[in-house]
Amino acid sequence: MSENGAGGANGRANGANGSNGNGSGFAALSLVPKADGKQTMKDFKTDQEVRWCPGCGDYAILAAVQSFLPELGLRRENITFVSGIGCSSRFPYYMNTYGFHSIHGRAPAIATGLATSRPDLSVWVVTGDGDALSIGGNHLIHALRRNVNLKILLFNNRIYGLTKGQYSPTSEIGKITKSTPMGSLDSPFNPLSLAIGAEGTFVARTIDSDRKHLQSVLRQAAEHRGTSLVEIYQNCNIFNDNAFEPLKDASVRDDITIRLEHGEPIVFGADRQKALRRSPSGSFEVVNVADVPASEIAVHDAHNPDPSQAFALSRLDSPAFEHTPIGVFRSVDRPSYDEQLRAQVDEAIETQGRGDLAALLGSGDTWRID
Numbered sequence: 001m002s003e004n005g006a007g008g009a010n011g012r013a014n015g016a017n018g019s020n021g022n023g024s025g026f027a028a029l030s031l032v033p034k035a036d037g038k039q040t041m042k043d044f045k046t047d048q049e050v051r052w053c054p055g056c057g058d059y060a061i062l063a064a065v066q067s068f069l070p071e072l073g074l075r076r077e078n079i080t081f082v083s084g085i086g087c088s089s090r091f092p093y094y095m096n097t098y099g100f101h102s103i104h105g106r107a108p109a110i111a112t113g114l115a116t117s118r119p120d121l122s123v124w125v126v127t128g129d130g131d132a133l134s135i136g137g138n139h140l141i142h143a144l145r146r147n148v149n150l151k152i153l154l155f156n157n158r159i160y161g162l163t164k165g166q167y168s169p170t171s172e173i174g175k176i177t178k179s180t181p182m183g184s185l186d187s188p189f190n191p192l193s194l195a196i197g198a199e200g201t202f203v204a205r206t207i208d209s210d211r212k213h214l215q216s217v218l219r220q221a222a223e224h225r226g227t228s229l230v231e232i233y234q235n236c237n238i239f240n241d242n243a244f245e246p247l248k249d250a251s252v253r254d255d256i257t258i259r260l261e262h263g264e265p266i267v268f269g270a271d272r273q274k275a276l277r278r279s280p281s282g283s284f285e286v287v288n289v290a291d292v293p294a295s296e297i298a299v300h301d302a303h304n305p306d307p308s309q310a311f312a313l314s315r316l317d318s319p320a321f322e323h324t325p326i327g328v329f330r331s332v333d334r335p336s337y338d339e340q341l342r343a344q345v346d347e348a349i350e351t352q353g354r355g356d357l358a359a360l361l362g363s364g365d366t367w368r369i370d
Contacts, residue, residue: 028225031119039070048093057208057234068215079122082111086128088155105136108143115150116338123150133169144198146337147226157236165239192314195229202228204328226336246321260327262302302331
């Protein structure tokens with residue numbers, strides 16, 4: 001990639017605690033150097049041929065990310081994309097930043113090492129539903145619980161695309177594929193429920209074709225302190241075409257898509273005629289706005305430390321898309337893992353000195369063999 005010059009430090013506040021409950025008061029990007037001048041989408045494109053199937057939703061996500069990153073104003077040399085294995089994992093080749101095309105399922109682990117050792121980097125993970133939730137499931141949940149300062153983009157197309165159409169951990173029950181000719185028997189993961197259950201501090205969902213919404217969510221994820229997980233519904237037009245068509249069909253999408261906005265009543269529908277009400281059991285139910293008092297309509301609180309509301313919202317989604325929330329489900333403030341780790345290292349150095357690696361290796365029970 002081309003050099004972009006040394007930039008000054010980001011001038012955002014570098015306090016230890018978020019000022020509004022979602023961590024933005026602590027600038028997750030505060031230690032990442034700024035670019036010298038204004039950037040454009042072109043600055044983040046490479047000369048590599050983009051090798052996805054024509055019509056793949058990955059193209060829309062790539063364009064959205066490339067056009068969004070200039071807003072952050074960060075040096076490209078201090079932005080890193082780490083991927084695993086899968087169609088989505090070709091992403092680093094197409095970003096004019098540093099990148100690492102790693103191994104199957106291990107992108108969160110590699111990104112964790114990078115983020116903890118280099119606080120001057122903005123670290124992004126690009127993964128898919130197979131890569132992240134099958135072989136990589138363990139790495140994903142531990143990155144989330146630790147709250148490492150990295151951003152995970154999980155492309156969910158509910159299929160294994162790179163290996164030509166086998167069912168994935170998010171494929172619906174009964175899915176006919178090359179590996180399940182009589183229909184899948186596995187209950188699918190709900191990625192957001194899984195992330196919230198792992199105490200993820202930023203959990204969101206968006207759609208590949210809704211560029212405005214996608215970029216809005218990415219912006220919030222980038223500024224969050226700790227691990228951000230963004231599930232992106234992504235169409236695989238070759239092996240699972242139209243998997244999310246109801247959410248894109250203009251004739252029905254407004255009646256089934258619930259757009260979450262923190263602090264706003266959860267009202268939706270083409271004529272804003274529907275709403276969500278919290279039942280005594282804690283789940284949500286769909287009601288007609290005209291049939292209930294305004295006080296009974298649920299108000300979205302993404303900053304609530306109690307994850308139960310966010311979890312209940314994540315359970316509304318279904319393979320049939322009767323009602324599908326999108327937006328930021330949860331955004332709460334908690335110290336990041338790398339921040340705390342650096343504090344421990346500093347304390348150890350202050351109390352015990354910098355140490356001597358050679359002396360450490362030669363200490364204790366050692367012996368010499370002639």
